[in-house]
Amino acid sequence: MDTRHMRYFVALAETLHFGQAAARMNMSQPPFSRQIAAIEKALGVRLFERNSRNVVLTTAGKHFLNDCRSVLAGFEAACRDVQLVANGAKGELRLGFTMYAAQGIVPKLVRLLSDAAPDVRLVLEERLPSDIDELLLEARLDAAVTLGNPTAPHLRTRLLARDRLRLIVHSDHPLASAEKVGAQALASERLIAAPASVVPTLRSAIGAYCAADGIVPHFALEPRLQHTIIRLVGEGLGVALIPQSLCSDLGETIVSRPLIDPPEFDVVLCAPTASKNPAVARLFELVKQLSF
Known part of the structure; x- marks a missing residue:
């Protein structure tokens, strides 16, 4: 027994007419009738009562119809699913x-x-x-x-956006009112930045920005998370250069100021090749x- 035999059985069970069922399966009636007889022989069960005028499902046939419909629906769903997974429309x-x-x-x-x-x-x-x-x-x-x-x-990568660094300071800081800030203004500041081992791209950008003006940055605090950096600046414990994308909601105690010739960096979608x-x-x- 396979799904092909189940479809033969369902066709007859739904039409209760050998000629119509054979036509549905694109067969002539004699070979279709032989298939139904072979199914009953393989199962050792009579699925239909038939005479010259009527075809009727037996009690076993009615139960088998429900099971066949479930199996065929599951099989068809599995065929659809495997195509969806292969097309990236299903899965994880x-x-x-x-x-x-x-x-x-x-x-x-x-x-x-x-x-x-x-x-x-x-x-x-x-x-x-x-x-x-x-x-x-x-x-x-x-x-x-x-x-x-x-x-x-x-890694396979695709550019999504280009971000840039901005300076954030406490609202009481002298640089809070500056129109733009250059690296020279950071010479005596306590910088707060994540360590290079955590965010090498940002740390390298900050170091290069200062070095271009001959400034050796003083990294006073090195928390791992940008949210922690922002909170520390909010407490007046130093200043920080953070991505512009994080400057939209800093709170009342923090001001962000644009940099002169700010470092830019890419934000990408990536995946293993x-x-x-x-x-x-x-x-x-x-x-x-x-x-x-």
């Missing part, structure tokens, strides 16, 4: 992201994927940039929105529709 996608992308980029990506592929289960994980690199390498994340890293040939997850390819195709 583990997407990592840094907090720099949490406010503007990630919500748009989630909406886009949810609308286009509602059967893809999206698992979101907010991580530090250094953790994201490792998790992608270990295939514990399928893709991520993070800072661009030109030294990562093992060796990824076999079709949902990753679908995501990369979908992001072409977005502008940030």
